Amino acid sequence: VSGDVSFTTKGYKLHKLDSGPSSEVTLNKTDAIHYYKQMQVIRRMESAAGNLYKEKKIRGFCHLYSGQEACAVGMHAAMTEGDQVITAYRCHGWTYLLGSTVTEVLAELTGRMSGNVHGKGGSMHMYTPVFYGGNGIVGAQQPLGAGIAFALKYRNQKNVCITLYGDGAANQGQLFEAANMAKLWDLPVLFVCENNGFGMGTAVERSSASTEYYTRGDYVPGIWVDGMDVLAVREATKWAKEYCNAGKGPLVLDMATYRYGGHSMSDPGTSYRTREEIQEVRKSRDPITGFKDRIITAGLATEEELKELDKEVRHIVDDALKVATTDEMLPVEALYTDIYHNTPKQMVRGATIDETIPQPYLNSQELLKAIGRA
């Protein structure tokens, strides 16, 4: 099996646009396998995270991406070198896609040294050279993303900053402030609303006077996309990137998706919706099984190939789990690192004056080197 196969995606809805992305898309075998694997890695990684949390090996907050995989994988597939991403706290999948390993993600969740930021950030704060986190304050990432796009434009880079937020954060004032300036200055920013139906436990109809999020940028054009279809997401993102980089300014992408788990681990996710609703989405709209069926039917992959792939994915996650549950945590000296960049060592006030000390190491890299871990 080789060559491109055509698929038809669900229609897009357009706001203030005369034309939009095509519903006729093509897919080759390599990409089919690649997207399937990426989505499976995220799904498995997140279930592993869920289990770690239940075993009390992850502290604090932990927001899982299960159900939303097609959004990140589809957007990532459309990215080109130099494109940037920023999101809110549901960031594990993006961290993996943008260059971190499964081990680095899971070990960050368990607070270990091999974590993405060696255990200093945790679930909501992971980074890669093109990924600005992982932001814990709902909505704060919206102007930050516009600012990253500002820097792209300032340097005449033909790139975009994908700025993600949920349907909950779609009501933050910061979004409207950022959208106004982004449009005013034609910043190459894609404001992407991952609409999973609920801001914590508040259904979109209960939080938003209009749930047509793709229209809510008013003068910023928008596109509604089936966020459960990796191909529709990829196509829409490609189209949006071209639009932005033609100097036309920002776009809003409204990706209709669904979150299987609760808002975070302490939320069973069943008081504000029914178990039947979740089951129904799993059965009829799941981004992975849906995609799997399509590529098998189209002859881009066989059941056996994908089974092999599933096995491989299981191994990747299992190996990562071993590290994430056995690796050491940073020594306590790390408390005093990474306060200021390119600044001589500071005295850091401890819990008492007697424990006020000069920084033993300026940054985590220096510390890791000293203990033979970098």
Added chain:
Amino acid sequence: STLTVRDALNQALDEEIKRDERVFVLGEEVAQYDGAYKVTKGLWKKYGDKRIIDTPITEMGFAGIAVGAAMAGLRPVCEFMTFNFAMQAIDQIINSAAKTYYMSAGRVNVPIVFRGPNGAAAGVAAQHSQDYSAWYAHCPGLKVLTPYNAEDAKGLLKAAIRDDNPVVFLENEIMYGQPFPVSDEVLSEDFVLPIGKAKIEKSGDHITLVSYSKGVELSLDAANQLEAIGVQAEVINLRTLRPLDFETIRQSLKKTHHLITVETGWPFANVGAEVLAQVMESDCFDELDAPVFRVTGVDVPMPYAQPLEVAALPQARHIVNMAKKSLNIQ
């Protein structure tokens, strides 16, 4: 020659914008209007739309955009028309700018300057008259600079712009128009002051007055009055609040054994309170020959009417009185 604080700030911006392609200024009315307080006067004409950017009235939004641009490698100077309006944006200053370097284990640094007038202006009532020094100085990850005169303004602003971390730069509107004598060195484009170093504005052996910004002016006034009664006060201009140069205070105390802090902000948990706490907890405590006193703004929101406004702020006489009390002079 002399230089006003406003012109010193303008010079610093001009030189740093010229020096580094990544530096730009954004804020309300900074470009075509020439700055609400004319600090950015002439810069838009000189550098154009790319480097000097008028924003809409949308503090949280443009502060966030500036922080994002800094994360992505630019060096924004984010002007707040006054720091009273920065309260709308304080989440971006603290949560996005100050904490990201730590949270990212040193992966993402945020080279940005937040600047604008801070503290009480004249006749603008409660919502426009507040000193935020203690607010920002409270937060690790930020550097907080508080210039007093033209030399400070120029050297510290250039240092702030060249620094690789978020810097909160607290100016004082009342000082903008004030001329100060400056050396040729200050006027040169290489003049940069170190962050984290206080300056002894006037040396003396009898009592130490620790202050910053407009408080330094009051302290120098008071020092002159004290001189008339034979008291030599040492006046320390902190210049930087975070990181605090406690060593300079320590050395001064070893000599004078008497200490007063002076600031125009509210008393509760203010900068003076921090200085006092550090004195109490360190070997400096044994150097003290008298309790330490704070001279501060009165613990009320700022009233509008002039006699009330005057009464709400510390005057030189308050410093003189407390110095006499400390030194047991009748």
